[in-house]
Amino acid sequence: MSSPSGTSAANLPPRSIPVVITVLLIAEIVSAFETTMVYNALPRFITAFQSNAADVSWSVTAFLLVAAASAALCGRLGDVYGRRKLLIIVLLLSAVGSLISLSTGTLTGVIVGRAIQGAAGAILPLCFGLAREMLPAKRVPVAVAVIAGAALIAGASGNLVSGLLLDLADWHLIFVFAAALALIAAAACLVLRPSTVVARVQKIDYVGGVLFAPAIALVLFGVTQSRSWSWGDARTLGFILVGLAILAVWAWWELRVDDPMINIRLFFQHKLALTMLATAVLALGPLGISGFLFPLMMQTPEAAPVGLGLSPSVAGMLAFSTSIIGFVLTPVSGRVSAAAGARLSLMIGAAVGVAGVVMLAVLHKSVVGLVASTLVLGISTAFVYTALPNLVVEAVPAENTSEATGVNVVTRTAFQGVATSVGAVLLASATVPGTTFGTEAAYFKVFALMGVCCLITFVIGMVIKPGRETARSATPGVATPVAAQAD
Numbered sequence: 259m260s261s262p263s264g265t266s267a268a269n270l271p272p273r274s275i276p277v278v279i280t281v282l283l284i285a286e287i288v289s290a291f292e293t294t295m296v297y298n299a300l301p302r303f304i305t306a307f308q309s310n311a312a313d314v315s316w317s318v319t320a321f322l323l324v325a326a327a328s329a330a331l332c333g334r335l336g337d338v339y340g341r342r343k344l345l346i347i348v349l350l351l352s353a354v355g356s357l358i359s360l361s362t363g364t365l366t367g368v369i370v371g372r373a374i375q376g377a378a379g380a381i382l383p384l385c386f387g388l389a390r391e392m393l394p395a396k397r398v399p400v401a402v403a404v405i406a407g408a409a410l411i412a413g414a415s416g417n418l419v420s421g422l423l424l425d426l427a428d429w430h431l432i433f434v435f436a437a438a439l440a441l442i443a444a445a446a447c448l449v450l451r452p453s454t455v456v457a458r459v460q461k462i463d464y465v466g467g468v469l470f471a472p473a474i475a476l477v478l479f480g481v482t483q484s485r486s487w488s489w490g491d492a493r494t495l496g497f498i499l500v501g502l503a504i505l506a507v508w509a510w511w512e513l514r515v516d517d518p519m520i521n522i523r524l525f526f527q528h529k530l531a532l533t534m535l536a537t538a539v540l541a542l543g544p545l546g547i548s549g550f551l552f553p554l555m556m557q558t559p560e561a562a563p564v565g566l567g568l569s570p571s572v573a574g575m576l577a578f579s580t581s582i583i584g585f586v587l588t589p590v591s592g593r594v595s596a597a598a599g600a601r602l603s604l605m606i607g608a609a610v611g612v613a614g615v616v617m618l619a620v621l622h623k624s625v626v627g628l629v630a631s632t633l634v635l636g637i638s639t640a641f642v643y644t645a646l647p648n649l650v651v652e653a654v655p656a657e658n659t660s661e662a663t664g665v666n667v668v669t670r671t672a673f674q675g676v677a678t679s680v681g682a683v684l685l686a687s688a689t690v691p692g693t694t695f696g697t698e699a700a701y702f703k704v705f706a707l708m709g710v711c712c713l714i715t716f717v718i719g720m721v722i723k724p725g726r727e728t729a730r731s732a733t734p735g736v737a738t739p740v741a742a743q744a745d
Contacts (some may be wrong), residue, residue, distance in 0.1 A: 276284055278392050281450055282385040285345060285443045286405050287412040289381035292321065292436055294416030296372070299429040305710055306429065307365040312486070314365065319482055321372045325379025326478055327471040333664025334519055336387060337657055338462065340453035345384045349444035351377040356437035360430055371433070371679075378440075380660075382409055383667055386647050387660035391453060399600065401594030402651060404642035407588030410643060413583035418574055433704045458469060458657075466519030469508035469659030474668060476501030481675040485682055511615035511695035524662060529723055530653040534602060534669055536718045537646050541670045543711025544635060546642065546677025547704060552577060552632055555622065555701075562695035578633050591644040605719035607641025611712035614638050619705045622631070643714065646670075646724050649722070680707070 282459050296303075303314040328348065352375050359371025389401040423431045480497030487494045512518040521730035525531055556573035558565030570577075581695070591603045614635035623629025647663050654662045684703040685696035 259484045268452060271501045275393060275397060278450065279389070279404065281443075281446045282325075282389055282401070282405055284446050285349065285381050285406050286385050288349060288436075288440050288443045289378040290324075290409045290412030291416045291419070291439065292352065292375050292378050293325070294413050295420045295432055295436055296321075296429075297417055298420045298424055299432055302424065302429045303365065303368065307368075307419050309365055313597045316369045317359075317365075319479065320369050321376045322482065322671070322675075323475040323478055324373050324376025326668050327474050328377050328379040329383055329667040330474075330520055330661065331379065331467050331470060332665035333383035333387070333660035335462075336380070336384045336453075336660045338532060341384045341387045341391065341660055342447060342450050342453045345381065345388065346444050348377040348380050348384070349440050349447065351375075353437045353440035353444070356433040356440065360433040360437070375436070376555040379597055379667070380664065382406075383660040383664035386651065386663045387656075388453070389451065390651055391655055392450065393584050393638060396596060398534055398651065399595035399648050400589050402647050403588045403592030403595065403603075404645040406647050407585040407640060410639065411578075411581045411585040414578050418578050418723060421571070421574065431627075434490075434537060461517060463515055463517055463519040466512050466515065469511060470519065473501050473504035473508055474672075476504065478675060481672065481679065482677040482707070489679065489683070520661060520665060521658065524658060525665070527537075529651060530650065530662065532718055532722050533649040534666065536664055536715050536722075537650075537669050538673045539711050539714050539718070540608075540642055540646075541673030542677045542680070543708045544615075544639065545670065546674035547681045547708055548632075548635060548639070548675070550678055551681060551704060552628075555628060558695065560694070562696045563690060564622060564696065564701045568625070576629060576632070580629070580636040583633060584636035587637055588642045588644050591641045592648070594641075595645060600652055601719050601722040601724055603641050603645035604649065604722070605716055607638045607643075607645060608712045608716035608719060610634060610641065611638035612716070615705055615709040615712065618708075619702060622701070638712070733743055 261717050300311070300314050303317065304310060307314070332344055332348055341637075343635040351480070355374030355377070357371070358374060359368045362368070362371070368499065385405050386402055389405060390398050392460045393401050419435070420432050423435060449509045469641055474498050478501075480494050480501065483497070484491070484494045489495075510546070511520055512520060512522050525534060553573050555564055556568045556576065557570060558567070560567040614637075617627070617634055618631040621631055646666060650662045650666050651659060683703050684707065685700045686694075687703065688697040689695060690697060
């Protein structure tokens with residue numbers, strides 16, 4: 259793989275390394291914060307706009323749908339036109355979205371602004387690509403792990419910070435904060451040197467982009483709405499099936515063009531295919547379920563078979579505290595990946611996850627037991643969440659990093675949505691008569707799903723080949739790096 263022109267990553271001054279990592283962390287905080295920032299504001303939206311829960315929930319759904327498509331498409335455009343340039347653009351779009359939500363005074367305006375904010379979904383894959391491009395190779399695994407870990411902690415802090423802002427003023431202040439944060443991050447990105455490792459393409463595959471975005475949006479919308487419509491509803495199945503049909507047409511198109519928007523051939527490679535499978539399994543299990551399960555268990559009244567009766571603020575602080583501990587451990591996962599390969603980090607995380615689920619099944623009836631269990635599962639999440647992008651980095655050429663990690667983000671997002679719906683169905687499969695409280699047996703079904711997914715992931719990790727599968731881009735349709743300044 260050719261080195262970029264100008265200052266190479268290997269010759270980067272030591273003092274510049276923490277600057278690069280800090281800038282990328284600031285940028286990723288924007289994306290993670292915006293993902294969760296409006297959850298606490300939904301009741302305020304209902305009152306302010308005299309609306310209902312179904313309508314105001316579009317402020318969450320609109321962001322999710324755009325963010326998923328943006329992760330892959332803008333990640334790919336960053337590979338082609340320069341990741342720093344695209345990162346600054348999506349940060350500015352994010353700020354514009356916040357200002358639109360802030361200024362219109364209507365629920366429609368808030369939803370439109372949140373959709374534009376969804377461009378921030380590309381920030382994480384762009385940051386992964388920039389880390390690989392701008393840092394010495396030996397520093398990349400730790401940097402990727404820390405950036406991924408920042409996404410976890412910033413997402414957990416979104417509810418906490420937004421709650422504090424809502425207590426200080428009204429919902430407008432959340433968007434003021436988000437806009438300011440995005441502008442600060444965009445300005446910080448200017449200190450990064452221009453991208454130099456870019457993909458060589460004859461022309462941009464706009465057809466592939468036009469087909470991919472609605473396909474992903476329709477599938478995700480059907481998955482998201484399954485929580486209120488149910489999986490058997492014709493609307494749920496209709497949206498998902500139409501989305502999958504368009505996705506099939508998109509795949510056919512991408513396989514026949516010389517310069518596809520997203521190179522499907524990359525994902526046929528052994529290591530990357532198994533990484534995507536591990537991502538889907540983990541998202542269907544602990545990564546997707548824990549986000550709603552732990553707050554539910556903490557806040558459900560003690561009179562229920564499973565519930566601790568904690569206040570939302572206490573539950574939020576406990577969740578945030580465990581995420582901090584997980585974030586602190588992300589460099590450890592990165593160092594393990596650097597020394598022995600990311601597959602070992604994945605296997606460690608999966609094994610710890612099994613232990614955490616067993617603890618959860620045994621100790622869930624006490625606050626101390628639940629906190630201990632969530633702490634162990636938080637450690638598991640830190641390892642697997644940071645191992646996945648490092649596995650992608652190991653499997654693809656440098657110029658395809660943002661494209662491949664973007665598709666990995668889309669996969670995780672889709673299966674997390676499925677996990678939330680499946681978890682809700684399992685909890686509703688057995689309830690206490692006359693209440694909506696799930697029985698202990700129903701919770702054990704959810705625990706079992708999480709544990710099985712961790713076990714499957716461990717087996718996948720054993721099958722993944724250690725080391726890098728590809729150090730070049732000689733497969734048909736894969737772009738090659740060029741030593742030319744991109745922005």
